[in-house]
Amino acid sequence: MAQIEIRDLGIDYRKPKSNEVFSAVDNVALSVEKGEFVTIVGSSGCGKSTLLMAVAGLVSLTRGSIQIDGKQINGPGPDRAVVFQEASLLPWRSVRGNVKFGLEMQRWNGGDLNERAMQMIRLVGLGRFSDYHPHQLSGGMRQRVNIARALAVDPQVLLMDEPFGALDAQTREIMGTELLRIWERDKKTALFVTHDIDEAIFLADKIVVMGRNPGHIKEVIKVNLPRPRNEAILDSEDFHELRKRLRAHLAEDMSSMQLVQEVA
Amino acid sequence: MRSAEMTAEPAEARQLSLSFLHPSRSAVIGTLAVIAFLVLWQIAPAMGWVNGRFTSRPTEVFFAAIDVFKNDNFLFHARISLTEFFAGFILAIVVSIPLGVLLGTSKIARYLIDPPLMALYIAPTLVLLPIMVIWLGIDMAPKIAVVFLGAVFPIVLNTMAGMSEADPRFLRMARSFGASKFDIFTRVLVPGSLPALLTGLRLAVGRAVLGVIVGELFVSQAGIGYQLNLYGSAMRIDRLLVYALIVSAFGYTLTVLVRSVENKVRDWRSK
Numbered sequence A: 001m002a003q004i005e006i007r008d009l010g011i012d013y014r015k016p017k018s019n020e021v022f023s024a025v026d027n028v029a030l031s032v033e034k035g036e037f038v039t040i041v042g043s044s045g046c047g048k049s050t051l052l053m054a055v056a057g058l059v060s061l062t063r064g065s066i067q068i069d070g071k072q073i074n075g076p077g078p079d080r081a082v083v084f085q086e087a088s089l090l091p092w093r094s095v096r097g098n099v100k101f102g103l104e105m106q107r108w109n110g111g112d113l114n115e116r117a118m119q120m121i122r123l124v125g126l127g128r129f130s131d132y133h134p135h136q137l138s139g140g141m142r143q144r145v146n147i148a149r150a151l152a153v154d155p156q157v158l159l160m161d162e163p164f165g166a167l168d169a170q171t172r173e174i175m176g177t178e179l180l181r182i183w184e185r186d187k188k189t190a191l192f193v194t195h196d197i198d199e200a201i202f203l204a205d206k207i208v209v210m211g212r213n214p215g216h217i218k219e220v221i222k223v224n225l226p227r228p229r230n231e232a233i234l235d236s237e238d239f240h241e242l243r244k245r246l247r248a249h250l251a252e253d254m255s256s257m258q259l260v261q262e263v264a
Numbered sequence B: 001m002r003s004a005e006m007t008a009e010p011a012e013a014r015q016l017s018l019s020f021l022h023p024s025r026s027a028v029i030g031t032l033a034v035i036a037f038l039v040l041w042q043i044a045p046a047m048g049w050v051n052g053r054f055t056s057r058p059t060e061v062f063f064a065a066i067d068v069f070k071n072d073n074f075l076f077h078a079r080i081s082l083t084e085f086f087a088g089f090i091l092a093i094v095v096s097i098p099l100g101v102l103l104g105t106s107k108i109a110r111y112l113i114d115p116p117l118m119a120l121y122i123a124p125t126l127v128l129l130p131i132m133v134i135w136l137g138i139d140m141a142p143k144i145a146v147v148f149l150g151a152v153f154p155i156v157l158n159t160m161a162g163m164s165e166a167d168p169r170f171l172r173m174a175r176s177f178g179a180s181k182f183d184i185f186t187r188v189l190v191p192g193s194l195p196a197l198l199t200g201l202r203l204a205v206g207r208a209v210l211g212v213i214v215g216e217l218f219v220s221q222a223g224i225g226y227q228l229n230l231y232g233s234a235m236r237i238d239r240l241l242v243y244a245l246i247v248s249a250f251g252y253t254l255t256v257l258v259r260s261v262e263n264k265v266r267d268w269r270s271k
């Protein structure tokens, strides 16, 4: 049995200022094995975040079901932790205070909270910065804190919504490598949303390509690049192949988007 | 760690500033202007430009100040005014913070109460002073009531705004970690609205000071406002100026105090 089992998932939103509903994702089915790193790509507005937030238990399902370890999800739970894109660190708490937040909310009883938080802060390489406040950190450092906060509660599944979306290309690459280093330690199941094709390939065991109107899964691509990975694989033959394939997918999506605009 | 971003030091580590040893141009000009003003003020009556009875002189004010602190029963009157101020202000805090929090978290309560609250905030609460005197007499009670009324609305309104404008991204993040409603309230909403609450407190200080003084000017048997009344009818400009300075210094000090806490708290928020 897969760790995450999504069946016939559909999520409708109410359109603003009307009673009409519109389907953000529809007919989504996906299985994720324990320890798998799955990336989700697709053009803007195709429902990537919606899918991820549904797995997090933060939006309610209109149709279908999501099971984790065979159990139907019902709201957020300690088996999952989310890394949001940005602005989710509490500005009045220090780095350590922020990392402790999740532990406090879940009434963590696996030992000293401070010790646990410091361990995670060191893991993401911010040992010297534990007393800083978020406004004193760079964007990359803030995302390290976000990741530490999610890892601290020791979830079964890690959900990340474009965690490096706001970072520049170089920092982004560094963060990707760092994330894999951390992930290699205990290989938690991970769902990772991104716009960046290279990032999607570099991290993934499996890439989910989504299309729009309504959001659906177009293709699931297996990535068989060897692990542990480093930047060298970016130039490998297999990587080039995958990149081409993903590009074609996204280009197709863009042209269908233009069509929609012309018709409208 | 190989990324360059890790080496950045926080802005906090800035060196202690020694700029007071090198006064800036503006400080020099400012000081000179004040001295020029004092000199002009001192000689103007002697030159016959103004009537010294109406303008007094810096030296007179200085000696009046010494006299006020020594022989004017100053501590007695100050204690009365301070009691009125703090009684009204603390009462306002005790009432307005829970009220603001309640209104900030409940949309329905806000819809109901927001318009009258706004009206009361904008209307000068001092118009209620005569009624307070009729109801409560001429002792400290009506002044406490007026201070309370002046201070309560800015605190309620600002606390309310701070609570209801909480960043929805923080709420979602907290929910993702399984935070209960109570957790969200105590760990996200309350600390998040602290800067707004402090802004409310700061605005309330000015209104509370005004309440005490005007309340005492209107009718009283003791207090700083009573002294102002007394020296007003005796046309003692020097003493009036001394009391005016004392009142301003008090309000100014409290405001600066609250503002410094406020700035510290706001620092955490600014990106």
Ligand SMILES: Nc1ncnc2c1ncn2[C@@H]1O[C@H](COP(=O)(O)OP(=O)(O)OP(=O)(O)O)[C@@H](O)[C@H]1O
Binding pocket: A013, A014, A015, A016, A024, A042, A043, A044, A045, A046, A047, A048, A049, A050, A051
């Ligand atoms: N709370 C909401 N209410 C109504 N519509 C929404 C809501 N959230 C998202 N949508 C709509 O659902 C669709 C999918 O949004 P979603 O955020 O999942 O896209 P996305 O793939 O994550 O896009 P991006 O890559 O830009 O982040 C969009 O058309 C969006 O307008």
Ligand SMILES: [Mg+2]
Binding pocket: A048, A049, A050, A161
């Ligand atoms: Mg998104």
